[in-house]
Amino acid sequence: MVSKLIADKTMEQWVKQHPILEEIVYADEVFWPNPAYRMENSKNTLTNADIDDAAERLKRFAPYIAKVFPETMETEGIIESPIKPIRSMQRVMEQKYDVAFQKDLLLKCDSHLPISGSIKARGGIYEVLKHAEEVASKHHYISVDQNYTQFDSDTFRTLFSNYEISVGSTGNLGLSIGIMSAQLGFKVTVHMSADAKQWKKDLLRSKGVQVIEYESDYSKAVIEGRKQAENNPRCHFIDDENSRNLFLGYAVAASRLKEQLHVMNIEVNADQPLFVYLPCGVGGGPGGVTFGLHAEFGEHVHCFFAEPTNSPCFLLGQLTGLQDKISVQDFGLSNQTDADGLAVGRTSSFVGETIRHLLSGCYTIQDARLYALLRDLADTEDIFLEPSALAGFYGPVQLMSQQSGRNYIKKHNLTDKMKQAHHLIWATGGNMVPQEVMQGYYEKGKNINI
Numbered sequence: 001m002v003s004k005l006i007a008d009k010t011m012e013q014w015v016k017q018h019p020i021l022e023e024i025v026y027a028d029e030v031f032w033p034n035p036a037y038r039m040e041n042s043k044n045t046l047t048n049a050d051i052d053d054a055a056e057r058l059k060r061f062a063p064y065i066a067k068v069f070p071e072t073m074e075t076e077g078i079i080e081s082p083i084k085p086i087r088s089m090q091r092v093m094e095q096k097y098d099v100a101f102q103k104d105l106l107l108k109c110d111s112h113l114p115i116s117g118s119i120k121a122r123g124g125i126y127e128v129l130k131h132a133e134e135v136a137s138k139h140h141y142i143s144v145d146q147n148y149t150q151f152d153s154d155t156f157r158t159l160f161s162n163y164e165i166s167v168g169s170t171g172n173l174g175l176s177i178g179i180m181s182a183q184l185g186f187k188v189t190v191h192m193s194a195d196a197k198q199w200k201k202d203l204l205r206s207k208g209v210q211v212i213e214y215e216s217d218y219s220k221a222v223i224e225g226r227k228q229a230e231n232n233p234r235c236h237f238i239d240d241e242n243s244r245n246l247f248l249g250y251a252v253a254a255s256r257l258k259e260q261l262h263v264m265n266i267e268v269n270a271d272q273p274l275f276v277y278l279p280c281g282v283g284g285g286p287g288g289v290t291f292g293l294h295a296e297f298g299e300h301v302h303c304f305f306a307e308p309t310n311s312p313c314f315l316l317g318q319l320t321g322l323q324d325k326i327s328v329q330d331f332g333l334s335n336q337t338d339a340d341g342l343a344v345g346r347t348s349s350f351v352g353e354t355i356r357h358l359l360s361g362c363y364t365i366q367d368a369r370l371y372a373l374l375r376d377l378a379d380t381e382d383i384f385l386e387p388s389a390l391a392g393f394y395g396p397v398q399l400m401s402q403q404s405g406r407n408y409i410k411k412h413n414l415t416d417k418m419k420q421a422h423h424l425i426w427a428t429g430g431n432m433v434p435q436e437v438m439q440g441y442y443e444k445g446k447n448i449n450i
């Protein structure tokens with residue numbers, strides 16, 4: 001019998017080369033330290049100056065954002081989220097998983113970012129603003145030294161009504177881009193996969209956004225969106241798999257995080273490393289943040305990506321080195337998960353290559369555990385996240401309790417430093433979820449015995 005080939009190799013050959021694949025293909029939870037971490041420089045064409053440029057652009061737009069989204073008035077139009085210690089949740093995790101953290105576990109609350117309630121309010125909104133600036137300056141409506149509150153005017157809205165923005169999305173990216181584009185006056189189309197939630201489609205339609213639905217998964221929605229945009233020179237397609245702008249929008253988070261930690265009296269250095277745990281879909285959000293964090297903290301930051309056991313596309317891309325040449329389905333996995341923000345079967349090569357040597361590792365988490373964590377966080381801290389956004393919580397547990405996690409600590413000479421280490425969990429979404437939907441998630445958690 002000839003067994004099926006996966007990128008020129010049989011499953012047996014793959015497993016022989018990477019024994020962890022045996023667990024991955026059975027949708028077991030795994031913790032995978034990246035052997036390429038800090039081995040050499042990643043292939044990348046982006047620099048720290050590019051991140052600074054993005055940060056400056058967001059500052060130029062801040063007066064406009066504060067004007068049209070009054071919920072950002074407090075931060076003067078800068079779209080940013082707080083960091084919270086979560087001591088009660090920490091105690092529950094320590095007990096349940098028999099681990100101990102010396103410092104407070106920290107939660108980065110991108111779930112409560114203004115405007116669209118997810119990490120996509122960083123990358124998605126940034127790319128729409130950048131495009132608006134390009135169109136406006138091409139038509140001599142604006143220059144960088146002028147007051148950007150002018151973007152909130154009929155003159156600008158009339159200009160943008162001749163232009164279209166489109167995007168393929170599992171949901172949250174569509175929300176960010178739809179809301180921002182509609183506010184500026186662009187025509188906007190969101191191509192959505194079958195797993196996108198009904199309330200997200202309804203919300204977008206209520207804002208005048210055209211929503212096109214596909215029976216299949218996220219990759220198909222992106223392909224269709226890209227194809228339709230190619231035929232229209234006035235349409236800007238926001239390409240989640242290849243966009244440098246999205247990536248840079250996410251990267252800006254890092255310098256602000258450094259400032260926030262400083263205010264909390266937390267410095268990151270050789271004696272006090274920072275571990276960060278980020279839920280990962282296609283890779284742009286966590287990848288951009290990781291790129292930014294390494295620009296700020298260098299080798300003193302350790303970033304781990306979390307994926308559902310049925311959708312570990314980033315892990316497979318890194319492990320095999322094949323990036324977007326393979327999908328989770330090629331390895332027999334379903335890409336079915338309730339973590340809709342992470343239901344991505346094929347990763348981004350651009351992101352995978354750019355952060356190949358900055359990524360500390362990946363791990364996977366089963367859906368039931370996401371709901372259990374959702375329940376525990378709600379019960380202990382009264383913080384409600386969407387299932388995807390809980391994936392980060394399992395990282396510190398796995399790092400401390402799995403042999404592969406302990407090997408990472410040893411290999412990078414961190415054993416003596418763990419007492420001073422901070423663990424920061426990136427909560428990536430949840431605040432926009434309607435209450436009755438959230439109640440359903442919580443009930444599901446109540447029925448799970450983890």
Ligand SMILES: *Cc1c(COP(=O)(O)O)cnc(C)c1O
Pocket residue numbers: 118119120172173279280281282283284285286287341342386388389428429430
């Ligand atoms: C999009 C998203 C992510 C991951 O971002 P990618 O850029 O797809 O890797 C994580 N959590 C939530 C809630 C998201 O919406």
